[in-house]
Amino acid sequence: MKILAVEDNKELAASMLEFLSQDNNICEHAENYEQAVDKLSQYTYDCILLDIMLPDGNGLEILKFIRTKNISSGVLIISAKDSLDDKIVGLERGADDYITKPFHLSELQARLRAIYRRKQLNGDHVITFNEIALNTDTLEATVNSKFLDITRKEFELLLYFLVNKNRVLSRQAIAEHLWGDYTDNLANLDFVYQHVKNLRRKISSLNGVDYIDTVYGLGYRFKSTAI
C-alpha cells in the first residue's frame, strides 16, 4: 500500500512513517499544502492521511483538490479538533474516515487497511492468514475451513490483530478500538483480557495455532510465527 501522510508535525509524522513502513507500505510525507499538492499531482497513492489543520491553509483545501482532480485515493482525516462539524464536513467532502488525535498507531493502521479494503474494486473481502480467514463483508470467520463461532467484538478483535501482526497492542488501544473513545471507562481493560482469552480458546478448539502472545506489562502481540 502506498501512503501519503500530510502532517505538519515532524515528530508525529516520523512516528507514523516508521510504524507504517514496517508493513511493506511505501510511505511518503508532505508537510504542508504545497508539498501535498505537488506530490498528489505527480504520484498516485492508495491512501492519504490528511491532517486538516495545517499551518498554511486548511487541510480541507487539499480535500477539495483531491476531489477536483478526481484522485481516487482513500482519505483518512486526522484532526485534533474532535468537533462534530469537522467530522461531518470532512466526510461530506469525500473523506473516507476520520480519526482524532491522539490516536494509537495500531488504530491508524486498522483504519487505513479498512479504507484500502473498501477502495479496492472487485477486491475480495476475505483476509487470510495461514489457517485463519476473515470475511469482512459477512463478518464470518473460519479456522482450518471450519466455522469459528465468535461474537462481533471478537471478530473485530481478531481483525485488529491480523492487520497489526507482530505489533504490541496495548490493552487501552484494544479497548478503544472495540468500544470507542467516549467512555470514561478504563475498567474495560479486564474486559479486553476476557475477550482475548475467549478468542484464544475458540481458535484452539478448532485446532488453530495460538498466535496471540501476552506481552508482560504491555498487552498482546499476534505473532506471525507460532509460539
Next chain:
Amino acid sequence: MRLVDKFTIWFIIIFVLVTPVSMFISYRSIKERMDTSETVRLTDLNNHIAMQLKSGAAPQQFTISHPITIERVAALPVNKVEVSEEQRFNRNRNQNECKLTVSSFYNINDSYYKISSYNDVTKSKEILNGMLRAVFWKMALIILLIVITTRLVSKYILSSFQKTLDTIQVFSLRQREKLELPETNTKEFRQLNSFLKKMTDKAADDYSKMKEFSENASHELQTPLAIIRSKLELFAETDISAEQADLIGDMQNAIEKLVRINRSLLLLTKLENLEYEAAEDLRFCKITNSVLASFENWIQLKNISLVKNVDKKVSLRIHPSLAEILLTNLLSNAIRYNWENGSIVVTLTSHSLTIKNTGSPLEIPAEQLFQRFKKSNQCAESVGLGLAIVKQICNVNGFHISYNYLEGYHILQVEFTKSPAIAEAFEEKQVGILLDSPAIV
C-alpha cells in the same frame, strides 16, 4: 404586573389624592365669592336706606321678604360694616338655612344708626353636595379614560420596546449573527438598544474567543499527546527488557488517563458552549437498547442480573452523540460500582429514565456526586468526569437528574421535563450515529 398597569395605578393614586384637596379649594372659593357678592348687595341696600333716612323720607322696611332693622346706637364702632353668618332653623321648610346679616353704621343728622339687613344664602352643605356629584362623575370619566388611553398609547409608545424584547428572545450567540434592533425615537429605548447591542457584541466576541481557546487548547494538547503515545508504541516494539516494559506500561496508563481527561474536559466545554444542538427527534429507546447491548459482556463478566423495562417509541430531542454518552456513562457507572452478582434495573418511559443498581453506599455527600473529579471510592480506573458530563448533558437538554440511595440501590433518575415528541409521528428510521459496533451476542 405590566408597565402600563403600574402607570395606570400611579395615575389613579395621584388623582385620588389631589381631588379632595382641589375640591376643598374650589368649595372655599365658591362660598367666599357668593358671600362677598351678597354682602356687597346688602351693604348697598343699607347705604340706600341710610340715604332715605338722611333725606327724611320714611325708610324702606323690607328687602324683598326680610325685615330691615334700624336702631339708634350710642356710638359708631370702628368697623362701619359688620357681617355675620348664622344657621337658623326654618320651621316652614323644616330645615336649616344659612342667614347672612350685614349691619352698617351711619351718622345721620348727628344721630348714630345701625341698619341691619339679611338674606338667606346657599348653605355650605348644598355646595358640597353639588360638588361631590360632579367630582364623582369626573373621577369615573377620568379613570376610565386613563385605563383606556394608557393601553392604547402604551401599545404605540412601547412598540419598539416590544420589538427589542422579541429580538433578544430569539437571539443566540451560536448563530454568529449580530443583534439587529429596531430604530426608535425614544431616548430610553435608544439607550437600552445601544446597551444591548454593545453587550451582545461583547458576548459574541467572548464566545468566539472562548471557542477559539478551547479549540486551540485541544489542538495544542492533543498533538503532543499523540506524539508521546506513538513514540511509546514504537518504543514497545523495540527489544526491551521486562523492567522497561513495565515502565512503558505505566506511562501508557498515565497517558491514557491524560487523554481521557482532556477529551472529557473538551466535551464539557463544548456542552457549555451549547455546540450540540439537536435538529430532530431521536428514538431514545433504540439507543438505550444498543448501549445496553454493548455492555452485555461486561454485565455477564460481573455476573450481574439485568432487568430491562424499556418502553417502545420513546423519542426525545437530543443530539445522538449526547444520548449515547449519557447512557454509556450512566450504565458503565452502574456496572463499575456494582457488586459481583449484583443487579441493575433499567426503566425507560416517555417521561423518565431510571437506572437502579446495587452497590455500596456513597463515601461522598450525594450533592457532590455530579461535581467534576469527585469520585466515591477513589477508583483509580475512572477519571471522575462521567457524571459531571451526564449532568451537563441534562442541563443542556432541559432534563432533570436526581440521585437517591434506597435499600441498597443507587437510583439515578433522568426526567425528561420537556414534553416528549409524539412517537407516532416519528417515522421508522435508523438512527445515524449509533455505537460503532453494537455487540451481537
